[in-house]
Amino acid sequence: MFIPNDQMRLARAYVPFQVYSEHFNPMEGLLKGTIFPELYFPYRKYHR
Amino acid sequence: MWSYEKKLQYPAKVGKANVKMAKYLITQYGGPDGELAASLRYLNQRYTMPTPQAKGILTDIGTEEMAHLEIIATLVYKLMDRASVEELKQVDLGGHYADHGKALFYVNGNGVPWTATYIQAKGDPVADLHEDMAAEEKARATYEWLINLSDDPDLNDTLRFLREREVVHFQRFGETLQIVQEYLDSKKCY
Numbered sequence A: 001m002f003i004p005n006d007q008m009r010l011a012r013a014y015v016p017f018q019v020y021s022e023h024f025n026p027m028e029g030l031l032k033g034t035i036f037p038e039l040y041f042p043y044r045k046y047h048r
Numbered sequence B: 001m002w003s004y005e006k007k008l009q010y011p012a013k014v015g016k017a018n019v020k021m022a023k024y025l026i027t028q029y030g031g032p033d034g035e036l037a038a039s040l041r042y043l044n045q046r047y048t049m050p051t052p053q054a055k056g057i058l059t060d061i062g063t064e065e066m067a068h069l070e071i072i073a074t075l076v077y078k079l080m081d082r083a084s085v086e087e088l089k090q091v092d093l094g095g096h097y098a099d100h101g102k103a104l105f106y107v108n109g110n111g112v113p114w115t116a117t118y119i120q121a122k123g124d125p126v127a128d129l130h131e132d133m134a135a136e137e138k139a140r141a142t143y144e145w146l147i148n149l150s151d152d153p154d155l156n157d158t159l160r161f162l163r164e165r166e167v168v169h170f171q172r173f174g175e176t177l178q179i180v181q182e183y184l185d186s187k188k189c190y
């Protein structure tokens, strides 16, 4: 279960801030749709 | 103000013409979760955002959705390339042909025209950003259903790119929501 920290309030949605670390090179980023590995979530066809 | 680059954000390749797929894909042009709805929603909501970051992100993403609209138009046009009237009739696009010839139009996959009732502007930044985050998830899901409907690897490559952009947009709207909520909290005085 996700445990909220004490700065979080009920009845509110939270998306964690992205913390910049490394990046794909520009051409790979263009092909993938993002230069950020931590934001790359490709779709697998017929996955569901 | 905008400046226009005479190229697409991502190549719009199709393996071969496919009128049926064009009919499905048009929903990302003028359907409820399509790129027209997305861009018009964000570019309109930005005026009532309370912080410069929030105004900026809606402008940036609304602009990028325009670039996606252009990619979708190109894909649909290529999928319909040189389709005969007979081929249009076979996939039940005779009605479209009667109204629009071989032009594109802002419709969903069943030919229902785009309507402003697809979008909202509540004037409440938290409510509007929640709509925007939901819109990104619905656009992402639409791309997944379209990928399931397509067996064209070239088309799917472009659809995967567009889908991933919706994932990134969701993240940016989520971060914007935190910024706006913290700003509104700081403004509250009791």
Ligand SMILES: [Fe+2]
Pocket (backbone or CB within 6 Å): B038, B065, B136, B139, B165, B166, B169
């Ligand atoms: Fe988007």
